[in-house]
Amino acid sequence: MRNGHEHLVSMLVHNKPGVMRKVANLFARRGFNISSITVGESETPGLSRLVIMVKGDDRTIEQIEKQAYKLVEVVKVTPIDPLPENRVEREMALIKVKFEGDKQELFQLVEIFRGKIIDVSREGAIIEITGSRSKVEAFIDLLPEKQVEEIARTGIVAMNRWNVKEKEGF
Structure with missing residues (x-):
């Protein structure tokens, strides 16, 4: 690269x-x-x-x-536009997390990040997090690695804000 x-x-x-x-x-x-x-x-x-x-x-x-x-x-x-204030960017992740210890701690973390519990069972939950790439990565980084069973990410969708004029080339 x-x-x-x-x-x-x-x-x-x-x-x-x-x-x-x-x-x-x-x-x-x-x-x-x-x-x-x-x-x-x-x-x-x-x-x-x-x-x-x-x-x-x-x-x-x-x-x-x-x-x-x-x-x-x-x-x-x-x-x-490379400046975050000049664009809107979103990514979505589904994260399968095993329950270990206090479930409420996990649920509070989801709430802080404005995520959603999509599915829940006795073994764990599937969580949806949507936002900027940095928000999705920050949430994943806060999860205990041994509890994360699977992650599926959409990739980024983005567009320039209304106030950004289209440029000729990069």
Whole structure:
């Protein structure tokens, strides 16, 4: 992985089989590690939106944009502003936790993080945490490692706030 910081990129692409693979291959060929990728239908019929997080410097991110536009399936590439105050970002995690000791302590932690208990049994609970990536990671870090049975994360979805003007390139 190259030096730099994490960048979020939103891509509007044709909703066809194999498009996500082509985009992922583009990143892999350039030596970038995708740390998060989400895809879903967009506001435009026939188009999907990919939100990708990748680590790199500003120069390498410019290359991603140029290369992405070479793929005929890519309609638009939009950088997500790196400043947290200029974007809205969410990730969701489901966490299967074994009960050990005081259950109330776990339930209080869930409440503090505004999470939800999705399922509960005698053995444990499945918890949903939604928020910024740092919030999700902070919650997971506070759980005793031996109690965490399984974690499933969605990846990040993000968009620029209304006050952020679209930039030409990165």
